[in-house]
Amino acid sequence: MMLHDRVQLIATTCGVVFAVVLSTQQLGILYGLFHKNTMLIDNGGADIWMMPRGTQLVQRGSVLPESALTQARATPGVLVAEPLVFGPGSIARPEGGTEQVILVGTALPNALGGPWNIVAGQASALYEPDTLTFEVAQRDKLGNLNLGSVREVNGRRVRVGAFTWGLVPFGPAYSFAEIGLARDLTSTATGRFHFVLVRVLPDADPDEVVAELQARVPEVQVWTSQQYHDTVVSALLAQQLGITFGSSAALGLFVGLVIVALSMFSSVVDHQRELGTLKAIGCRTRDLAVMLFAQAVMYGLIGSVVGLAVAAQLTAFMRSPNLAVMLPIGVMVSVPFVMTAICLVSATLALNRIRKLEPGMVFR
Structure with a gap:
């Protein structure tokens, strides 16, 4: 279904790309703010900091x-x-x-x-x-x-x-x-x-x-540089920064979930006669589920690769002395796994529709 419906393929992939770009950019800005507020610790050349309690x-x-x-x-x-x-x-x-x-x-x-x-x-x-x-x-x-x-x-x-x-x-x-x-x-x-x-x-x-x-x-507080770094990050997260950027990133992932779920559900509805035919000739629901989940994985991987490429270009474009947008390697590596998982979750809605398909509908 995926490769034979190019319009739906492009639309769904664009939805995943949008979710990846939105969530990674929000996380990138948040990590950039962490970097801005810990740069003196990270680049000061000290192993230990002593400061007022x-x-x-x-x-x-x-x-x-x-x-x-x-x-x-x-x-x-x-x-x-x-x-x-x-x-x-x-x-x-x-x-x-x-x-x-x-x-x-x-x-x-x-x-x-x-x-x-x-x-x-x-x-x-x-x-x-x-x-x-x-x-x-x-x-x-x-x-x-x-x-x-x-x-x-x-x-x-x-x-x-x-x-x-x-x-x-x-x-x-x-x-x-x-x-x-x-x-x-x-x-x-x-x-x-x-x-x-x-x-x-x-x-x-x-x-x-x-x-x-x-x-x-x-009478003074003594921390290693890493402890001080972690304390600053925790303090920033406890403020509105963490809530604001975290909710924006979550919104991006939710948008991807909804777009993929609706796209795959509509695909099943549009092709239910073909799916019913497959059931009539002996395909089990499990076989159709494998096909559905394979499509979900492809949507997640393709959208992640394209989305990360777009996000990397935006990050380079936005970089300036006053604004740091940072995408740590851990975020870059985890994005395909997270988006693939979201696409698989989205596919469960369409799977419920497949389970309800009756092979006899082909002859109506």
Whole structure:
């Protein structure tokens, strides 16, 4: 039935493609938001993060005492421990108004916490006085910003030393500075910081180092980078983000279920005399069910392949410094299985119709 009715084949396949594209794009945007909000953790070069208790996202909290850094550096298994300053910045635009950034103060030369993804200039420019990195997506907003341009940040004139690409979390872009400059810009007292980033020795177990650090500095929260990453993702899912994008992805799958179910049911209705003939000459319901499910599998596989190809092209087209649409390999691999399962479920409606077919109807 499938190959002999080209119109229905195309219509049903398009329905599956639509479901695949809609659901994968919603999941891609959700994964992109996860990436945006965990990029500092994933790319900061640290194995362990120390932060104020109660921290769930990558954001400015209360400052940590200097003893947290001292204890971290004295803990067995620690290769290096560096402070990180985190705070808001307001850039004065030449034509008036301001643009917000998140200032990240990193300790050189280890530069745990960034910067990365530098597309112009060098990270070493941060050694120079009053020098920051800026996000390339902000160039036009800040009056055609270029390397060496001077702007006022939190009332202090600073110079552009490098540009990064895509370092825009769920909010203002990251702007990196040497930690001393960042302290001045964010009014953070000398010897105070918002995070401690730890890199362990090659033969050290990060979980064991975390336990030791937690025992030495019980007033702060100590997590491995993976634990911190997972905490941020869980916190985002608990908000409206997970509900919104999850429901949109589920809607796409439901649309695919309905389209395939209606298409296969109408196909059975349109060809019930032929199916009745097959029953009359000895075909069992089981044989017809195998044929029906084989069609469902073909719809699922063809629609998935085409849908993933379209989704990949849309993802590349939508990619920008401000918007990340990510399709992890796990999602790409699971889509054909999920859509095939949905098509098989859809086929059960048509199967019920086949069961009710009487061979004698052919002779009426």
